[in-house]
Amino acid sequence: MKNSKYTVTHQQPVINVLMSGVGGQGVLVASDILVFVAMHAGLDAKKSEIHGMAQRGGSVVSQVRYGKKIFSPLIRTGAADVILAFERLEAIRYLDYLNKDGVIIINDQQITPLSVFFSNIPYPKNIEEICKTKTDHIVLVDGVKIADQIGNPRTINSVLLGALSNFLEFDEEHWMKAIAQRVPSKTIELNRKAFEAGRLVIG
Amino acid sequence: MAKTILSGNEAIARGLYEAGGLFASAYPGTPSTEILENVSKYNEIQAQWAPNEKIALEVAAGAALGGARSLAAMKHVGLNVAADPLFSLSYQGVNAGIVIVSADDPSMHSSQNEQDNRWYARAAKIPMLEPSDSQEAKDFTILAFELSEKYDTPVLLRTTTRINHSKSIVSMNERSSIPKKDYKKDMLKNVLLPSNARKKHILVEKRMAELEEYGNKCECNRIEWGDNALGIVTSGISYQYAKEIFPAASILKLGLTNPLPKNLIQKFANKIKKLYIIEELDPFLEEQILAMGIQVEGKNRLPIIGELNPEIVAQSFNDGPHAIESVLRDVKIPPRPPVLCPGCSHRGIFYVMKKLRLTVTGDIGCYTLAAIPPLETMDSCLCMGASVGFAEGMEKATGDKLKGKLIGVIGDSTFYHSGITGLIDIVYNQGKTKICILDNHITAMTGHQEHPGSGLTLKGEPTFKTDLAAICRAVGVKRIVKVDPYNIDETITIFKAEMAADEPSVIIADAPCVIRARKIFNKPYYVDAEKCIMCGMCHKVGCPAIEKDENGKTKINELLCIGCDICRQVCKPQAIQKSVG
Numbered sequence: 049m050k051n052s053k054y055t056v057t058h059q060q061p062v063i064n065v066l067m068s069g070v071g072g073q074g075v076l077v078a079s080d081i082l083v084f085v086a087m088h089a090g091l092d093a094k095k096s097e098i099h100g101m102a103q104r105g106g107s108v109v110s111q112v113r114y115g116k117k118i119f120s121p122l123i124r125t126g127a128a129d130v131i132l133a134f135e136r137l138e139a140i141r142y143l144d145y146l147n148k149d150g151v152i153i154i155n156d157q158q159i160t161p162l163s164v165f166f167s168n169i170p171y172p173k174n175i176e177e178i179c180k181t182k183t184d185h186i187v188l189v190d191g192v193k194i195a196d197q198i199g200n201p202r203t204i205n206s207v208l209l210g211a212l213s214n215f216l217e218f219d220e221e222h223w224m225k226a227i228a229q230r231v232p233s234k235t236i237e238l239n240r241k242a243f244e245a246g247r248l249v250i251g
Numbered sequence: 252m253a254k255t256i257l258s259g260n261e262a263i264a265r266g267l268y269e270a271g272g273l274f275a276s277a278y279p280g281t282p283s284t285e286i287l288e289n290v291s292k293y294n295e296i297q298a299q300w301a302p303n304e305k306i307a308l309e310v311a312a313g314a315a316l317g318g319a320r321s322l323a324a325m326k327h328v329g330l331n332v333a334a335d336p337l338f339s340l341s342y343q344g345v346n347a348g349i350v351i352v353s354a355d356d357p358s359m360h361s362s363q364n365e366q367d368n369r370w371y372a373r374a375a376k377i378p379m380l381e382p383s384d385s386q387e388a389k390d391f392t393i394l395a396f397e398l399s400e401k402y403d404t405p406v407l408l409r410t411t412t413r414i415n416h417s418k419s420i421v422s423m424n425e426r427s428s429i430p431k432k433d434y435k436k437d438m439l440k441n442v443l444l445p446s447n448a449r450k451k452h453i454l455v456e457k458r459m460a461e462l463e464e465y466g467n468k469c470e471c472n473r474i475e476w477g478d479n480a481l482g483i484v485t486s487g488i489s490y491q492y493a494k495e496i497f498p499a500a501s502i503l504k505l506g507l508t509n510p511l512p513k514n515l516i517q518k519f520a521n522k523i524k525k526l527y528i529i530e531e532l533d534p535f536l537e538e539q540i541l542a543m544g545i546q547v548e549g550k551n552r553l554p555i556i557g558e559l560n561p562e563i564v565a566q567s568f569n570d571g572p573h574a575i576e577s578v579l580r581d582v583k584i585p586p587r588p589p590v591l592c593p594g595c596s597h598r599g600i601f602y603v604m605k606k607l608r609l610t611v612t613g614d615i616g617c618y619t620l621a622a623i624p625p626l627e628t629m630d631s632c633l634c635m636g637a638s639v640g641f642a643e644g645m646e647k648a649t650g651d652k653l654k655g656k657l658i659g660v661i662g663d664s665t666f667y668h669s670g671i672t673g674l675i676d677i678v679y680n681q682g683k684t685k686i687c688i689l690d691n692h693i694t695a696m697t698g699h700q701e702h703p704g705s706g707l708t709l710k711g712e713p714t715f716k717t718d719l720a721a722i723c724r725a726v727g728v729k730r731i732v733k734v735d736p737y738n739i740d741e742t743i744t745i746f747k748a749e750m751a752a753d754e755p756s757v758i759i760a761d762a763p764c765v766i767r768a769r770k771i772f773n774k775p776y777y778v779d780a781e782k783c784i785m786c787g788m789c790h791k792v793g794c795p796a797i798e799k800d801e802n803g804k805t806k807i808n809e810l811l812c813i814g815c816d817i818c819r820q821v822c823k824p825q826a827i828q829k830s831v832g
Binding site: 070071080083084087092093094095096097098099104105106107118119120121122124125126137138140141143144160161162163164165166167169170171172178181182 | 254255256281360361384412413416417418419420488490491492494495560561562565575577578579582583584585586587588589590591592617620624625790793795797798799
């Protein structure tokens with residue numbers, strides 16, 4: 049936790065984090081890591097998502113809830129403390145879930161869905177503006193560039209978790225332990241480096 | 252006791268392991284697939300993919316008869332396929348325990364219907380357990396084996412997508428050492444001749460009465476007393492939503508939902524002023540509780556369609572905070588449905604069938620995505636294997652009208668599952684039906700599971716690789732032709748010839764799934780913008796790598812393109828080009 053101005057503390061009985069992105073971006077691994085972090089911190093934790101077609105480039109959403117005791121694995125609309133969006137368009141698809149004044153972290157990458165070329169719905173240009181109707185806490189992360197600097201574009205999810213960690217009240221050791229549990233063993237150090245790089249986004 | 256985080260499916264696999272399970276079989280199907288994938292990681296358990304769910308259940312039931320605690324897992328519609336052995340296994344009973352997992356899919360995230368499989372337990376007269384999180388998924392799997400052996404019955408472990416695919420904290424235990432049971436010949440028990448079965452039915456009814464008694468006092472049915480102004484009867488994932496929305500209410504949480512513990516329900520209802528039944532899909536609990544003469548509210552408020560969530564529960568009972576006002580009412584968000592991958596071997600076939608204006612009876616697999624724009628080349632998709640029977644029936648009904656224009660399209664895994672018998676029917680009944688088998692050497696849609704034609708078992712051991720063409724030949728099809736789906740001209744020629752044939756024909760599109768094979772054909776292609784006339788032909792193949800630039804000219808996404816060459820072949824002005832070097 050580095051962002052003293054805005055942190056989702058464990059004072060709240062339940063903390064809700066929604067992650068959204070495109071199939072293949074590593075959303076499910078990232079949300080796995082977050083539930084493990086919460087468990088290591090001694091909290092109850094659940095997550096829910098729909099997969100099956102996740103590899104086929106479709107929209108992917110994963111919901112994480114943690115706190116003293118968690119019942120529903122699903123977040124109610126207007127109740128997410130943080131949205132971590134792996135892609136610009138996917139940042140607004142689930143915007144109704146965000147708490148008024150919640151944090152929205154956006155990986156500043158555009159992946160155009162095929163439907164744009166066959167329908168009259170264009171890719172929205174004013175993503176930040178739409179987010180602003182809900183909150184001022186908008187954080188843009190150039191995940192592609194940072195992951196490239198780390199040397200592997202597949203570490204984007206760890207970069208984004210690094211950025212997310214600035215808003216959550218967890219010790220770094222819990223993050224490091226959870227990353228090691230959930231990424232391929234050959235890439236643990238790389239992902240830890242990516243996480244650290246993501247943490248520098250908001251100092 | 253070590254704790255970890257498991258999905259419901261991982262927890263069921265762990266439960267089988269801890270229960271001393273020795274055998275498991277399944278056919279992949281969302282949301283159940285990961286159960287067997289996780290079981291296969293335990294060396295102590297024999298785990299294998301079956302060609303379909305009926306076989307999975309029969310092999311598992313045979314293993315249980317042979318003395319090994321066994322499990323069969325399937326998605327909800329898979330239990331339709333396995334219903335025949337299920338209903339009679341109820342009469343036969345078990346030697347070692349057998350557990351059947353039904354993974355239902357409310358809201359049809361990845362299914363063609365949202366049938367409520369709790370009715371199966373009632374119809375087949377077998378006990379049913381419904382876990383409400385991963386811990387219970389593990390614990391109830393173990394309990395299911397105990398009940399199976401104690402009450403001489405198969406047990407249904409009924410889950411839903413939100414249980415299978417949600418993750419929560421689970422305490423792990425060691426594996427119990429349960430010795431294998433001896434097999435003893437017992438004709439009166441194991442041969443369901445009518446004379447034996449009549450006696451067995453009496454035992455089935457007796458067993459269910461005993462199980463109801465057990466349900467009245469077992470730990471898995473529990474009352475959480477709170478305020479007596481409101482009581483809730485619930486089970487499965489709905490319990491979590493009930494706790495979330497009505498934290499002060501008294502709750503009767505049912506783990507064993509067939510047979511229903513009537514005394515316990517009556518006792519609970521007597522002390523409660525107002526009773527809600529919170530359950531997903533059909534009024535399964537509600538109708539039975541109403542039949543007891545107890546007044547309840549449930550499906551008069553809750554939807555019968557789709558999965559529940561805390562929001563729906565709160566709004567249905569006009570309780571708790573209301574849904575927030577959407578900030579997205581005036582925002583148009585382009586949808587992002589799943590699509591055929593860049594370089595997918597199905598793309599060329601559907602492009603050709605569209606070009607030839609064929610009527611296509613389709614089937615279950617990734618290729619069902621060809622039904623949506625831009626390919627839009629599928630007329631029907633009902634259930635596993637139906638493409639074959641549909642094509643034959645359509646042919647018989649339409650006669651000359653669709654002659655040379657009608658074809659059934661089925662994937663390899665789906666063909667092994669239940670396409671073969673349809674092909675036998677075509678030949679036997681003198682049909683002239685044309686079938687295309689999309690052979691990508693794997694069960695792709697559920698995440699690349701091995702099958703009888705892939706040459707590997709679930710545990711990764713090399714095995715006999717079934718020959719698709721040989722099967723077709725053996726059932727009497729004389730015209731069998733293989734086609735390279737990446738060669739559009741050749742595919743068109745072959746399709747034209749086969750569609751014109753006056754006898755049954757099977758076209759096998761033979762190419763591995765590109766994701767599975769990690770196949771890269773060529774360097775990313777590029778577009779010579781000067782030559783692009785914006786005719787849109789390349790967009791008609793529906794490849795996610797083909798985009799438009801700000802001028803409307805085609806642009807190829809280098810990160811996605813794997814150089815499969817299909818778009819180059821359809822580009823008349825030759826604007827799409829192969830990168831050299």
